[in-house]
Amino acid sequence: MTVWDRPEPPARPVPLDRERIVAAAIALADEGGLEAVSLRKVAARLNAGPMRLYGYISAKQELFDLMTDEVYAEILPEERPCEWREALRVLAHRTRRAALRHEWLADLLGGRPSLGPNGLAVTEAKLAALHGLADIDTVLRAVETxxxxxxxxxxxxxASRRAERATGLSERDWQRASGAHVTRMLATGRFPALASAVHDGADVDAETTFATGLEWVLDAVAARLTRPPA
Structure with a gap:
């Protein structure tokens, strides 16, 4: 039985429910990452005994599942675009923005599918965007890609944001600090392709990089969708 199927215990003098537990856990994670989340710390934030939480959540992984599903609600747009490419684009950008608000989400993305109502709704939105445009296996591979x-x-x-906080150096500061070493290494002539990238490549921000790569991936999906069957 999943955490979503298991009923909550009866109310007690100190109000407690999964919604309050998850909100407290998300606040802790937003402040200090997943390592800052434990049932004991969540209970302390709610002024409740740790053992009371086990009536609602049996393990920390269940708590992470509930936290992830709560953030998935931020990913779903109020109005879903009809065109498949725009639908997948919107979901990808909203996922990125949710992760920037809740950095710990990046540590939980890409694992087992979320079985909560919001996670299932996000998956449904992705599949529905391509429904009828290709056979189901092609649709699944496209969504996965x-x-x-x-x-x-x-x-x-x-990871770059975390490194910046850990070192106290911005990306630009880090590049300046490592510039002499990189210059010496490139001068050896052993890395001509890298030298070209360093000297001639455009310096773009993270959002532009994400958006550009996403469009290339969507181009590849579009090519597959329009390819005639073998």
């Missing part, structure tokens, strides 16, 4: 790109790009961006 777009989701994998978004997850990887989001994790990379979050």
């Amino acid at each position: 777009v989701s994998s790109y978004a997850t990887g790009a989001i994790r990379r961006e979050i």
